[in-house]
Amino acid sequence: MPKPGPRLRLIDVAERAGVSLATASRALSGREGVSEEVASRVRQVSKELGYVANPYARTLAGGxxxxxxxxxxxxxxxxxxxxxxxxxxxxxxxxxxxxxxxxxxxxxxxxxxxxxxxxxxxxxxxxxxxxxxxxxxxxxxxxxxxxxxxxxxxxxxxxxxxxxxxxxxxDNEAGGRALAEHLLELGHRRIAVAAGTAGLTTVADRLAGVSSALRQRGLSLDTLPVVHGDFTRDGGRVAAEQILRDHPGTTAIIALNDAMAIGVLSTMRAHRIPVPERMSVVGFDDVSVAADLAPSLTTIRLPMxxxxxxxxxxxxxxxxxxxxxxxxxxxxxxxxxxxxxxxx
Amino acid sequence: MPKPGPRLRLIDVAERAGVSLATASRALSGREGVSEEVASRVRQVSKELGYVANPYARTLAGGxxxxxxxxxxxxxxxxxxxxxxxxxxxxxxxxxxxxxxxxxxxxxxxxxxxxxxxxxxxxxxxxxxxxxxxxxxxxxxxxxxxxxxxxxxxxxxxxxxxxxxxxxxxDNEAGGRALAEHLLELGHRRIAVAAGTAGLTTVADRLAGVSSALRQRGLSLDTLPVVHGDFTRDGGRVAAEQILRDHPGTTAIIALNDAMAIGVLSTMRAHRIPVPERMSVVGFDDVSVAADLAPSLTTIRLPMxxxxxxxxxxxxxxxxxxxxxxxxxxxxxxxxxxxxxxxx
DNA sequence: CTGAAAGCGCTTACAG
DNA sequence: CTGAAAGCGCTTACAG
CATH class of the missing domain: 3.40.50.2300 (Response regulator)
Structure with a gap:
């Protein structure tokens, strides 16, 4: 294994290969205008010596x-x-x-x-x-x-x-739609949404997907509670508390990301509301712990x-x-x- | 708010402040040998202009x-x-x-x-x-x-x-000890350990803590099953399966990090073994989801x-x-x- | 295709 | 305390 030694410079490679600094630079950066023979010799020497370009010099010079x-x-x-x-x-x-x-x-x-x-x-x-x-x-x-x-x-x-x-x-919109369709197929109609901060486009897009699924069944998002909060676990808890308080008939909660869903689940546990028997909960993202929550979380997998x-x-x-x-x-x-x- | 403009250089600051490049450099890097008056003028100008040094040039020059x-x-x-x-x-x-x-x-x-x-x-x-x-x-x-x-x-x-x-x-050793003491105080004696890879010092240190707590009660780690596996969720699952199979009398499992503990919990769930009624489980680290697992995880908090x-x-x-x-x-x-x- | 030279934007001995 | 100059290690027109 080549041991670089911290002071090896391009000029060392060039000398060893018997070419100029300029040629060595071109050869190593794969630039035009060097004969294949010379280029491969330079690369060879560079590898033997274990040369690594100084990124600071390179950036400074090349811009x-x-x-x-x-x-x-x-x-x-x-x-x-x-x-x-x-x-x-x-x-x-x-x-x-x-x-x-x-x-x-x-x-x-x-x-x-x-x-x-x-x-x-x-x-x-x-x-x-x-x-x-x-x-x-x-x-x-x-x-x-x-x-x-x-x-x-x-x-x-x-x-x-x-x-x-x-x-x-x-696929924020399509994902939101899939989530809502899943719940609708299970028979849920009293669905609440634990949404992230209102100013985020991701929230709007996922919500649009939910809305479109509802519309297809002749329902409207406008009649459903949408509670906005931080796009975090704590935001999920706060939203869930509010949903339980203001909309006690709710049978399913769509959290617009997994972090919020984790908060929702924790609130359900605190209130001893069995999931999914009394309340279904879904998330969005499929972070790696989603499968390890109890109950494990139904969600939309995104390939992060x-x-x-x-x-x-x-x-x-x-x-x-x-x-x-x-x-x-x-x-x-x-x-x-x-x-x-x-x-x- | 100062708008830098991507091309502002130290020389621009120097000229504006009426000093040489060298003096400007010294003033901004807080180096000795500049009168406080000049130095503060340079800093002032630099701030007004929104100057930010080019880190590549700085590194290349200064080493x-x-x-x-x-x-x-x-x-x-x-x-x-x-x-x-x-x-x-x-x-x-x-x-x-x-x-x-x-x-x-x-x-x-x-x-x-x-x-x-x-x-x-x-x-x-x-x-x-x-x-x-x-x-x-x-x-x-x-x-x-x-x-x-x-x-x-x-x-x-x-x-x-x-x-x-x-x-x-x-505090790996002290944490391991605290974990074991906690379980011992709850009455557990048939304790198994889901440990990370044998070659890791963290595993050895946490294990040493467990061992010392046991010794204090006249027990020995040598008589307890210690199953090594990857320091991950999957490693925890594999270890838990082995513990259940080979040591069915176990009443508590110490996982040497939270990732493994998550795997252990998931295995318990798969086998419908209620935690903590039939099996106590502890982890180590207190990653943020530890509180959101079901059941929430007893663990050692480290300030990551x-x-x-x-x-x-x-x-x-x-x-x-x-x-x-x-x-x-x-x-x-x-x-x-x-x-x-x-x-x- | 190849090389000598300028220049990137700094820092730091070296003089004064 | 301050400045002129060299140099960090590259890239890239500019000549040949």
Whole structure:
């Protein structure tokens, strides 16, 4: 195994291969204008010596950074850490650094993080997580990103559609529809929704799916309780408490992500309401613990790790004239938290 | 709010402040040898203009990098993502980049990641997660780290004690003892352990705590079943199946981390063994979902986020002559997964 | 196809 | 205390 020794420079490789610095640089970066023979010799020597380019010098000289900035709403939420896992996999394969930033679902903080990444000259920006309904926020983000792209930066987002960049889009609407259909087929009609913050597009999209399933059965979301709260476990608890208090006849609760569903389940347990016998509960995302809750959670599976991989892969491709969109697909995973309507 | 504009350089700040490049550099980096008056003027101008140094140029010139490499066993395991969250917080406060690497609990892969970080010239290396009992592995890692430190790199680790560097040390032994004492006080004697891979020091340390509690009661770990498996949910399931099969009289299972405990609980559910009525189960770590499992998990709480913060904070301090050690403390959190011995 | 040279934006001896 | 200059290790026009 080659032992690099921390001081090996490109010039060392060049000398050893008997070529100039410029030629060595071209050979290693796979650029045009080097005979295949020379190029392969340089690569050979480089490998033997265990040469690794200094990324700082490379960035400074070339203007293109090998750092990818990843902005997430919440680093220690499993939804985001699984996405980050996918991004990190691809980054490792490509020899890129990943810089993770945390916005805490605060749009202004997100804007600040974005600006910071741009100022730091990262080469790629990835944003994961719901967009905001507030057009001012999205317009500002959009402006920053397009300025960044104009300077050669690459961008991809996960779960945001209003940014005019390459996007990986989870099947939020279709997933919401599948969830509602599942409950309707089980006979539920008194359904309540524990929704995330009203200003998030993901919430709106999943809700739209629910609404469309209801409409197909001649029902309307407007007649059903939709309780908004934080897109977290605690948000789920608060929403569930409110639903139990204000809508005691409810037989099923749709939580719009698994974190909220976990909170809902915990509230049911606290009130000794058996799930699914008295109350069915569904989530969205299928984070890895969803299968281990008691009862195990019926939810929509999204391929989080793959979404992370896809996003970075998109960003690595040459920019296309129009933004690319990749849909994730989704699967309804039926487990033990849903059952037929209780008859009383 | 200052709008940086991506092309602002230190020379621009210097000119605006009416000083030379060198003076501006010194003023901003807080170095000696600038009159306080000049220094504060430069800082003022820099702030007004919204100047942010180019980290690549800075690293290339100064030799000290502002990226921190974080090596974890498993990025999407909550134990590690919470630690990473803490590291990211501090990094953000200090304007550092975080590069996360994943070793998959493979010691050779870890060594490879380490070498890669060193070659990439990161300024700080953080390693989180159990060490290996194999002295060869630890010696190799130790050698690499000391070479890195000799070149000016800073290092801190979480949960490893054999590396001769600053360390944040979870209370593994004391936690193991507390867990065992808790079960002993509830009357349990037929206790089994679902332990992680045998080669991990964390496993050995937690086991040592369990053993010491037993000894104090005149019992011995040698007479109890200790089943080794992966330090994951699936490892917990496999271990639990084996315990049920080979030691049907068992009344309590100590899982040496929460991931395994989740697997154990899921196996109990599959076998319809009520917890804690027929079987008590405990974990270790207190990942955030531990409270949401059914039954909620009795476990040892470790302050993961703080551990991440502490580790980076240690690494940021000037190096001391002898390695520093910070103990985390621990709390036994009693929840619903433990109860008195069943009498039959 | 190949090389000599300039330049990326900083920091840090080296002089004053 | 302050400044002019060299240098960090690359990439990329610019010549040949």
């Amino acid at each position: 293109t950074s090998s750092t990818v900035g990843l902005v997430v709403h919440q680093v220690d939420d499993p939804y985001f850490s699984e996405i980050a896992g996918g991004v990190i996999q691809v980054a490792a394969e490509e020899g890129l650094l990943v810089q993770i930033c945390h916005s805490g679902r605060d749009p202004d903080e997100e804007l600040r993080q974005l600006r910071h990444l741009i100022t730091q000259r990262v080469g790629i920006i990835l944003i994961a997580g719901s967009g905001y309904s507030d057009p001012r926020v999205e317009a500002e983000a959009r402006a920053q990103l397009s300025e960044f792209q104009a300077l050669g930066g690459r961008v991809a987002v996960i779960g945001r559609h209003a940014l005019g960049v390459d996007a990986v889009l989870p 790790t793959d979404m992370g991989r896809m996003a970075l892969t998109l960003a690595l491709k040459p920019r296309s004239t129009r933004p690319r969109r990749r849909s994730t697909g989704h699967v309804l995973v039926v487990r033990d938290s849903t059952g037929p309507t209780p008859r009383d | 000290t990098s502002s990226t921190v490499g974080l090596v974890v066993h498993q990025v999407d395991d909550p134990y590690f993502s919470e630690i990473a969250g803490g590291v990211i917080q501090v990094a953000a406060e200090e304007g550092l980049l975080v590069q996360i690497c994943h070793s998959g609990r493979d010691p050779d892969e870890e060594l490879r990641q380490l070498r890669h970080l060193i070659t990439q010239r990161v300024g700080i290396i953080l390693i989180a997660g159990s060490g290996y009992s194999d002295p060869r592995v630890e010696a190799e890692a130790r050698a690499q780290l000391s070479e890195f430190q000799a070149l000016g790199g800073r290092v801190a680790v979480i949960g490893r004690h054999a590396l001769g560097v600053d360390a944040v040390l979870p 986020t703080d551990m991440g913060r502490m580790a980076l904070t240690l690494a940021l301090k000037p190096r001391s002559t002898r390695p520093r050690r910070r103990s985390t403390g621990h709390v036994l959190v009693v929840r619903d997964s433990t109860g008195p011995t069943p009498r039959d």
